[in-house]
Amino acid sequence: MTIFAPNPDATATSTLSSLIRRRRPGFSLEAEFYTDPTVFAADLDAVFGRHWIFVATEAEIAEEGDYVTVTVGKASVIIIRDDDFEIRAFRNVCRHRGARLLNEERGSVGNIVCGYHQWTYSPDGSLLHAKDQPADFDKSCFGLRSVSVRSEGGLIFICLAAEPPNDFDEVSARIEAYLGPHQLTNTKVAAQIDLVEHANWKLVMENNRECYHCEAGHPELTCTFFPTYGHAVEDIPTRLLPAHARYLQAEHDLETACSDRGYPYELIHELTGRPSAFRIQREALDGAGESYTIDGTAASQKLLGDLDTPRLGRLSLHHQPNMWSHFLADHAVVFSALPLDVDRTLVRTTWLVHSDAVEGEDYDLDNLTAVWKMTNAQDAGLCALAQTGVSDPGYLPGPYAPSESDVDDFVTWYIERLSEVVEP
């Protein structure tokens, strides 16, 4: 309808291609990227419909028949361990008249039975039974629709596209060298918390990709950050020189600990320019230097895998578009961000400890989860502020600070993805 002379202050009706073309590197995106349902639909297609998405951990489906259901945009997907111990993924939709099949977030089944007319599927997806059908009914035509799925050292990724990006094998192999010693397939879920943030999924990811907000925003998290974190070396004030010396020593010690054990240590930073973009790095922690706790001491006495020291800092892994995670010597904490609507995002946090660790003996649950429960809640507040602001017609894209370069990388990767499918 519309058709009136444009107010220069009003949001212009823009095509997605012109929005992409106008993107200004080093600046936050225009408002439509965070608020327009059409862009959100494009995100679900071009990003979440065509890339590897982190959705769960193997620890969540330890036994045959164990399943989780995850929602990616409007799509519900079943992740299930079949009777051959293989991980499978299927559309959570009956092939008869479309009823939702599994309605719980997790559980365990023998077969998958539709609640409407009792069509029954095997955990491998094949249709076992559909009652009262004519003789020529071919069950093999009505198995569950499969979804590509793979585990990267215990982290489960799915891809909704018929042809997933083919660069994930190479990424996975390189990451395996870092993750291997932590043996995630030999862990259990100590806690899992879902938080619905009132922000577009990209604001949630952008918030994760910088620590410019950490000093004021995350007092608990920064307990184990060196006070010089984020400072350029040449700008470190005199009063922080002792802390800087402490940092250099800790980094040296960590490098030695890793090289003694043959663990890779170097930063790999490939956050743009490829479909399966990622970043991995091991960094020293301040305080006791062992874990992501308030005082930095290990939260679990049972170290992961066969690790022989708690002082391995934090191994941080970021995958585009929807994952960040930290692997400590004593536990792992992994995060997925899944878009629910243009302005709501599910952030799922999972804490993993050694399979044999016993709650109350080896670890205290509150102590294990304290830092990231607080940090997530703080981030949810900050992201909601950002969503409210960018939804205001008074919003203009603003400049990223130098320490926000990974945010700029995230946005660059995102624009690359859209550009591949949007007609210029």
Place this chain on the structure above:
Amino acid sequence: MTIFAPNPDATATSTLSSLIRRRRPGFSLEAEFYTDPTVFAADLDAVFGRHWIFVATEAEIAEEGDYVTVTVGKASVIIIRDDDFEIRAFRNVCRHRGARLLNEERGSVGNIVCGYHQWTYSPDGSLLHAKDQPADFDKSCFGLRSVSVRSEGGLIFICLAAEPPNDFDEVSARIEAYLGPHQLTNTKVAAQIDLVEHANWKLVMENNRECYHCEAGHPELTCTFFPTYGHAVEDIPTRLLPAHARYLQAEHDLETACSDRGYPYELIHELTGRPSAFRIQREALDGAGESYTIDGTAASQKLLGDLDTPRLGRLSLHHQPNMWSHFLADHAVVFSALPLDVDRTLVRTTWLVHSDAVEGEDYDLDNLTAVWKMTNAQDAGLCALAQTGVSDPGYLPGPYAPSESDVDDFVTWYIERLSEVVEP
């Protein structure tokens, strides 16, 4: 906006005409029919705006001035009995500045007075008073807008179109022969329950049009169904042969009871190919064989009309697009489905008993309503499963079973209706 290369898995932006053209007989409809607001708007126009819709019973407006208000899509309609005992229907909108006139679901009035500026209308729709108007104000130009209305043996239908389908007289006459003995105009409302189902109105209707889900889904309802219900004769297992013999005897007894009394008995099945499509049939019940109760005995001791036996089975009447009903010897239970939004539908259930039946003496309300209260609640859950599933981008239309042929008829009728107004 959009304009990006189509993901074959994503819902295509389709015109209504191409959706209609792509319809595959014998399979459920594509997702847009159940989820797209544009299709919903077309449904309100092409189906609910142009056909006879079942909305109430005469028993609800027994006296002069009694009214009910019903909502069809976004339209509110007043059904009122005027001072000459005629049934009238009007748009529930003031002709002055558009205020809603009657804001209760039912009641009784002398005149209809607008709450905003007190414009006052007679129950026959004429404007009686509008204060402080100039001398040349012509009240006759501002009467209420009338809506076509008629009663089919006590069942009230309205049509929002200026020219209603002209085949309803013939339908009505044929049905009258079946309904007549039950004398619905000599009934009262024993109970009426509204249920908002979280499903598109077509899923609600499709669910009603099959009993493929009854065995597992409706344990109470199927108490009075013969165990062989839905089985092809040649597929009846040996263990059910006694039940089949019982069924054949009951059908024979029912036929005799009807022919002795001159009641029609045969199935009329005209669910497609005409605007006022319908189906009517009298069938025997199992158990005591008298009524829709858990044990099949009559719920009301005061039989309808002048009926002299409780053993008349169930007379079932289905009207397209929004009605099903069952007439027993002792009571009637009638249902209307009215669309509220693309994914929400009001199901109104009304139980009618003889006007002279006394609650607590002739009937127990819990016993009368038990089976269909349970059945409705079960159906609401099943329809919600279906709505959730067809809203998932992983949904594909699936094949109807042989016992779902009335569902296919419903869909065929619906596509016929759309086809009449959608440009190819």
Place this chain on the structure above:
Amino acid sequence: MTIFAPNPDATATSTLSSLIRRRRPGFSLEAEFYTDPTVFAADLDAVFGRHWIFVATEAEIAEEGDYVTVTVGKASVIIIRDDDFEIRAFRNVCRHRGARLLNEERGSVGNIVCGYHQWTYSPDGSLLHAKDQPADFDKSCFGLRSVSVRSEGGLIFICLAAEPPNDFDEVSARIEAYLGPHQLTNTKVAAQIDLVEHANWKLVMENNRECYHCEAGHPELTCTFFPTYGHAVEDIPTRLLPAHARYLQAEHDLETACSDRGYPYELIHELTGRPSAFRIQREALDGAGESYTIDGTAASQKLLGDLDTPRLGRLSLHHQPNMWSHFLADHAVVFSALPLDVDRTLVRTTWLVHSDAVEGEDYDLDNLTAVWKMTNAQDAGLCALAQTGVSDPGYLPGPYAPSESDVDDFVTWYIERLSEVVEP
């Protein structure tokens, strides 16, 4: 999608220009003006984005650093008194990454600090601090975006357009002569109440612009209206002639009181034909004749400004598009209507008394606010009836009564504004 043969009863898909062209003077607007999100977006642009909007009173930001935030459509605006006692207005959006800055409705600050990354702005809008920026970062480029703001005798108006209408100076000067004696800058807020009405902002304004509904709708308000209010002189019934004589005497007394003191008294009625359209008039009150209370006696013993008599009737000021207000000798009550969504409007009512008036001594809060609390609640109910009705496809525009001529003026002004920006 659509593309089906139009049902003459269904809402046509209309362009805004054809809706404007079809407007019939003397009749209420077509439904789309009250219900269509596209028209609402046009209203936010053409009306609320380009005209002076009443948003607050100076009494609300009495001290340096005091602020209020107001929401106009989707835009949040900060109104703040800076350190030089100037009133300033800014977009409530951080220039870094767009976070909402001030999240309370009112408060007091030294500087404006963003909660996300602590960018810090002066109350004059300049960016004072943004941490960890490169040497070439130019703070002067990232001050808050200013919004035009002005006070008309203590009433604060903002304009979101870069070039506000230039006729407000002249309007303001003429109104000043009326408002001056009430000295609004020497008042304090006795009460402020927000009410969210479930109606389009134009229905809220139209309701305010007529008293055709008052006799039945507002029993408390009409206590101080003469019983002949709204009657043409020639139509006054015999029984009301004594009341009419009382009215003529009261108007005579009021005219004398005003002319003795040099207060203007005459009606100025310029509700159409100009951007900053308004109406102002002083009228006598019935009962004690002093104030808007149930019995008409003054609610505050401390009269406004230097007024020496409570018998100055009501001075009523209407601004298009969103304001009405009444200035009594003892207090003022001012209203702003701000659109929240196509069918929701915030009505903010502020009662002002003399700065030195003491609650419990000079005035009783319940007595001061009783009439308009009741009247607002009644209007909210009536506007909701109207919104429900005009949203019904059965609605047709209807004729205004002669006493609704200011409603017609409001609609005429509105159509003038749209016409300036909508391409024919």
